[in-house]
Amino acid sequence: MSLHLYDTSTRTVREFVPLTPGKVTFYLCGATVQAAPHIGHIRSGVAFDVLRRWLARNGYEVTFCRNVTDVDDKIIHVAHHEGIPWWMVSERNQQAFTWAYNVLGCLPPTVEPRATGHVPEMIMLMRRLIERGHAYPTDGDVYFDVLSYAEYGALSHQRLENMRPAGDTDSDTDSDTAKRDPRDFALWKGEKPGEPWWETPWGRGRPGWHLECSAMATKYLGETFDIHAGGVDLIFPHHENEIAQSRAAGDGFARYWLHNALLRVGGEKMSKSLGNSLLVSELVKKVRPVELRYYLAQAHYRSMIDYSEEALYEAAAAYRRIEGFVTRATEVSAPTAVSDAPLPAAFAAAMDDDLGVPQALAVVHGAVRDGNNALAGGDKESVGLRLAETRAMLDVLGLDPLDPQWVGRGDEGLYDVVDKLVSVALEQRQAARARKDYPTADAIRARLAEAGVVIEDTPSGSRWELRRD
Numbered sequence: 001m002s003l004h005l006y007d008t009s010t011r012t013v014r015e016f017v018p019l020t021p022g023k024v025t026f027y028l029c030g031a032t033v034q035a036a037p038h039i040g041h042i043r044s045g046v047a048f049d050v051l052r053r054w055l056a057r058n059g060y061e062v063t064f065c066r067n068v069t070d071v072d073d074k075i076i077h078v079a080h081h082e083g084i085p086w087w088m089v090s091e092r093n094q095q096a097f098t099w100a101y102n103v104l105g106c107l108p109p110t111v112e113p114r115a116t117g118h119v120p121e122m123i124m125l126m127r128r129l130i131e132r133g134h135a136y137p138t139d140g141d142v143y144f145d146v147l148s149y150a151e152y153g154a155l156s157h158q159r160l161e162n163m164r165p166a167g168d169t170d171s172d173t174d175s176d177t178a179k180r181d182p183r184d185f186a187l188w189k190g191e192k193p194g195e196p197w198w199e200t201p202w203g204r205g206r207p208g209w210h211l212e213c214s215a216m217a218t219k220y221l222g223e224t225f226d227i228h229a230g231g232v233d234l235i236f237p238h239h240e241n242e243i244a245q246s247r248a249a250g251d252g253f254a255r256y257w258l259h260n261a262l263l264r265v266g267g268e269k270m271s272k273s274l275g276n277s278l279l280v281s282e283l284v285k286k287v288r289p290v291e292l293r294y295y296l297a298q299a300h301y302r303s304m305i306d307y308s309e310e311a312l313y314e315a316a317a318a319y320r321r322i323e324g325f326v327t328r329a330t331e332v333s334a335p336t337a338v339s340d341a342p343l344p345a346a347f348a349a350a351m352d353d354d355l356g357v358p359q360a361l362a363v364v365h366g367a368v369r370d371g372n373n374a375l376a377g378g379d380k381e382s383v384g385l386r387l388a389e390t391r392a393m394l395d396v397l398g399l400d401p402l403d404p405q406w407v408g409r410g411d412e413g414l415y416d417v418v419d420k421l422v423s424v425a426l427e428q429r430q431a432a433r434a435r436k437d438y439p440t441a442d443a444i445r446a447r448l449a450e451a452g453v454v455i456e457d458t459p460s461g462s463r464w465e466l467r468r469d
Helices: 039-058 075-080 086-103 120-133 209-221 230-247 289-297 309-330 345-352 357-377 380-397 415-434 438-450
Strands: 002-006 012-015 023-028 062-068 135-138 143-144 185-190 204-206 224-231 253-260 263-265 305-307 453-458 461-466
Touching: 002 204, 002 253, 023 039, 023 209, 023 263, 039 062, 039 086, 039 224, 039 253, 039 263, 039 289, 039 380, 075 086, 120 135, 120 143, 120 185, 120 209, 120 230, 143 230, 185 209, 185 230, 204 209, 209 224, 209 230, 209 253, 224 230, 230 253, 305 309, 309 357, 309 380, 345 357, 345 380, 357 380, 415 438, 415 453, 415 461, 438 453
Parallel strands: 023 062, 023 224, 224 253, 263 305
Antiparallel strands: 002 012, 135 143, 143 185, 185 204, 453 461
16 A cells, blocks of 8 residues: 545545655644744644654655744744843744754754745745735735635635635734735735844835745745645645745645644643643653653544643553563564564554554554563564564654663653662672572662662563653
8 A cells, every 4th residue: 555645635535646756845834933832832743753754664755844933923022021032032942842853753854944044035935926916015015915816715625705804813914904805914014113124125024924934845845845734723824825825926836735633631722821731841751752752643643632641641651561562572682673674564554544643553552462472472583573563663653662862861861870870779689689688689679669660570680660650
């Protein structure tokens, strides 16, 4: 089976055929950096990192572009409220997003352009649209003429007469009497007191939100590229407007549109009113980063996640069962390179069916169950086979416990220190057992347990792990 993906623009699951054989051009709408990232922000990063890894596993050369919106109304508002420059807000939060992507194992993008670094490309795009009769300048602003593009609304499947004015649906687009039609949206916003500005042929100002993605995507991926992805909340107006301005300018733009569902809390969209409890930086104090990644990746990318702490801990426990098998199996079977191990057909079929991660994880857990049975039966050959295929599947999902990304991570950077200290205690315990001083050996084990260190005696010696309740 070949890869099939749900394309929002056609509302169908389509076979994925790249524009250029063997190569994939892939754009992900990244962060608007007005605040530090919570897990709702990062879900798309994890979901589409899995797609990127699956494409790479299938031999594609992937050019992955993830943008940064580093100037907009919200960023400027935060800067004014805090009394600091707008760029300081952007830089602080972009660093927080980069850390969050990295700590959750998302591969770095091929290129990560900032909006403010691509104003010349935006000016060129606006010029093309004005010359073609699809945009108009007025009083320092530049607007896209929605009525000039007959297919407006095709992505979101909305009828133009039912749409609200752009200012009611997009916080970064002013509703202005200078518009020809209230549904027109801003490509460029004229200079206002206290706001950043750039020089253009139509006056000083700053980019509109939608314009920047079209300019950056085509600069790095070409006038026509394969995949454009983002959250479902971006379908309208953001992605609808991207399509309109790009195709009106004569670009083919994206061939497949993918959207991940939102993460909610108590059935409601995440909001600032929840405080900082669901920031990535806070949740990795409750569970390890790899366990948080498992939690975010385990649902189908088009299925809503309703966050609860109980579900988070259940996901962490499920991952630790997988990790436990991998750890025990490597003690009796030398690990092989994950790229050399074949993937089970059922796993590949699940991934090819619109990234069926839940079904793919069922295959992983089946392999772990079989591997544990082989361990109990002393069947080293079967253990080695199950270990290899389990790690190969986990590698596709970015969850291989033996990946350097995860080894020793999530324990406050003290893993190596703890390992050495526990090793000393285990040596003392083994010496006590050797001289048949079992009370001392038991006391050492009990003291370690009090500290949260769980000891397991195996045929190849004692091993330890941190207890995570």
